[in-house]
Amino acid sequence: MNQQTLILIKPDGLKKSLTGNILTRLSETKLEIVAAKMVRVSQELAQEHYKHLKNKDFFPELIKYIRGELHQRRKVMALVYWGESAIQKVRDLAGATNPEEAEATSIRGSYGRITTGGIYENVLHCSSNEQEAEREIKLWFEPEEIIVDLYPTKITQLKSYKKRVWR
Numbered sequence: 487m488n489q490q491t492l493i494l495i496k497p498d499g500l501k502k503s504l505t506g507n508i509l510t511r512l513s514e515t516k517l518e519i520v521a522a523k524m525v526r527v528s529q530e531l532a533q534e535h536y537k538h539l540k541n542k543d544f545f546p547e548l549i550k551y552i553r554g555e556l557h558q559r560r561k562v563m564a565l566v567y568w569g570e571s572a573i574q575k576v577r578d579l580a581g582a583t584n585p586e587e588a589e590a591t592s593i594r595g596s597y598g599r600i601t602t603g604g605i606y607e608n609v610l611h612c613s614s615n616e617q618e619a620e621r622e623i624k625l626w627f628e629p630e631e632i633i634v635d636l637y638p639t640k641i642t643q644l645k646s647y648k649k650r651v652w653r
């Protein structure tokens with residue numbers, strides 16, 4: 487079954503210059519990239535993305551991590567991959583959440599670490615199931631940023647609308 491999944495190359499992945507390596511590893515899946523962009527992650531976006539973890543002790547540190555405050559890299563690379571069993575294929579390549587438990591040859595096993603503060607710096611995020619993928623893709627991307635139709639859309643008339651354009 488064809489699926490879509492959200493991938494984020496986290497600030498540690500960017501700081502360690504792992505973008506190329508991670509994309510090369512992901513190309514093993516033969517999935518298609520249908521959206522990609524760099525994102526400066528706001529407090530609101532970070533908290534919404536990780537809302538399932540908001541009661542955890544490590545939540546404030548996790549928000550700092552995904553916003554790049556631990557790596558002086560205030561950005562992430564966000565991508566949507568599409569194709570047969572996309573979610574499981576990417577999770578398998580990524581490896582376990584805890585980089586010390588992740589298989590050594592997986593992306594997280596190869597490049598992840600646990601900080602002294604106890605955060606798992608595991609270089610990438612990937613959606614864990616279809617419901618999460620839909621929630622996350624809709625959170626990170628507008629419909630027109632994705633080159634295929636993944637979810638139903640509607641046309642809405644915005645009353646007052648300001649937009650930055652090239653000068």
Ligand code: UDP
Binds near residue numbers: 544582604611612
């Ligand atoms: N995380 C952590 N400690 C934990 C659990 C999670 O530092 O005990 C961080 C880690 O960076 C992880 C993220 O929080 O990738 C989101 O956690 P989740 O359980 O959703 O794991 P994932 O889906 O990323 O494997």
Ligand code: MG
Binds near residue numbers: 612613614
């Ligand atoms: Mg998760």
